[in-house]
Amino acid sequence: MIALDSPRAGLTIFILIAAALICAGLIKLLLPLLRRYALARPNARSSHTEPTPQGAGVAVIAASLLTAGAAAASMGLAIPFPLFGATLFIALVGFVDDIRSIPVLPRLLLQAAAVGAVLFWAPADLRIAPSLPLGVERGLILLAGLWFVNLVNFMDGLDLMTVAEVVPIAGSMTLLGSLNGFPALTTLIAAALCGAMAGFAFFNRPIAKVFLGDVGSLPVGLLLGWCLLQLAWHGQLTAALLLPLYYLADATLTLLHRIVRREPFWAAHRSHFYQRATNNGFSAIRVVTEVFVLNIGLALLAIISINANSMLANILTLLVAAIGVALILYRISGARLA
Template sequence: MVLAPLAAVPLAAGLSAGLILALRPLLQRYALARPNARSSHTVPTPQGGGIAIVLAVLASVGAVLALRGAGLDALEALILAHATLALAILGAVDDIRPLPASLRLGVQAVVVAGLVMAVGGRLMPGVPVPVERAVAILAGIWFVNLVNFMDGLDWMTVAAFVPLTAALLLLGASGGLPFLPTLVAAALLGGLLGFAPFNRPVARLFLGDVGSLPLGLLGAWLLYRLAVAGGLAAAILLPLYYLADATLTLGRRLLRREPVWQAHRSHWYQRATDNGFPVIAVVGRVFLLNLALAGLAGATLLWPSWPVTVLACGAGIALVASVLHAFARRRTIG
């Protein structure tokens, strides 16, 4: 049980790095992201590296399931694979020629709904099933999009997802998560580690929508699986910085009647670079924050009681608020 998911980490890392090396000349030629007023980069940089992560995850998970036997996980794994590929294709097309927001949301709604139905389980037993499913679908769509919104800085997605997937892998290895999500977390961790050297500041390769959309879907599914397994508080704590930055930014833009479907530079992490924070300082703080949030999430699972949950959630909110506050202020040197 433990060795199979752990083996997926180096396998996916090697596949991801190898695919990037093989595909980079094509991405350099056909998928250049040119800087504009809202960009965090200043020179044309190839995007689309996320396709290597997606393929590495799917290949690693498929290989392990083929060797072990998929068993009862076969149908859910198949639905997850098709949903991930659907969003990767959607993102690839959008990277080349921007698609209408309505089409993007429509495809996302279909694939998220399919996954929610495949998982089953209950989070709120007192709530009617259709209402709970609708809330889960809306939350999944939002998570897919917020990961896309937050992927605007070198190493930002790595800083967010490496602690999250590593925490889920440790939880699964200790028996706190079923085999399939443990395996997917391990493969996603490996894929990101293989991508990380190419995306470190100053990045030589970007994730692109072909990566951020399916990664958001995989992250949403992993967190939903964790919540259904009894870890709702942990599922909220693990991505709390992303949830706070993206949701508060959206709310602020709605209040200002700004077109929320257009690209912008008003996320807290973007404001931090405008306020004098080096990129490595921003993603370093986010990475350390996410490690702390993973520790708090673990505490709610190790000691499942309402006092621990309240204290952990309060501490998580305070930590996220302190980072957002720091990012919103101009950095002083000396």
């Protein structure tokens, strides 16, 4: 296990509760405005059939940054202004895109600027593959970060789907931090994000009263990706791959499938595995429940790989995880029999 300082378990529990309450309270206050000015109307990508307000991501990100920043200050930790600034910047990009669609290339460049800013300010001694030149490694991480931010956005197309992904990942990191297995600052951010998403879940359960919007899914992807990167930078690359494996598999396989079929992969669509599941007769709550249970299993495998700290454990946990993800993708992509 990673032997680093972490906040006490009591503080992380307080952060979880505070972030959830702040987020829920802000959503309650914002809902009348969102219903009036930020309706998401059904389109080619939508799983909803009625206009639904979007923009609850404002509350999620506000609650996450406020609670994590306040907790860091109370512990005497340096507030990560580059990360927080990049999160607010990419949230602004998402906000504009929610209201008036930004063309693909400018949108990607703006997102890349946010991811690049986080990497630019990261210490040079944080490495995943020291054999590679630092510039090459950071360039590859930039591409991976850009893809991760977008895949979180792509996968935010079903009630509670993003909650079913973020809560197990951020929750497992919070647990690791409480056990002195994760850096203190990352633990605070993971706990705040987990709590904020839990507060959002009350309003996003089927049939959703409000959606995150790009103003939420993009910065959530950035914060979650940064937390996973901390795992990789501290020698736990296997755990960093295990935790988001369902999202990585669904989004990446869907992208490759659309490229092979020469479809405009950048355009809105409903061909993700979880979307095909609802098309094939699975209810939204059934799909997200199965994904949530799978992600709890992936989180347990990640914790096992960290504690075992061996090549054999890494290989076995990745193998078990790959089989589990493949089974779920196969199951939900087929027609429901009963």
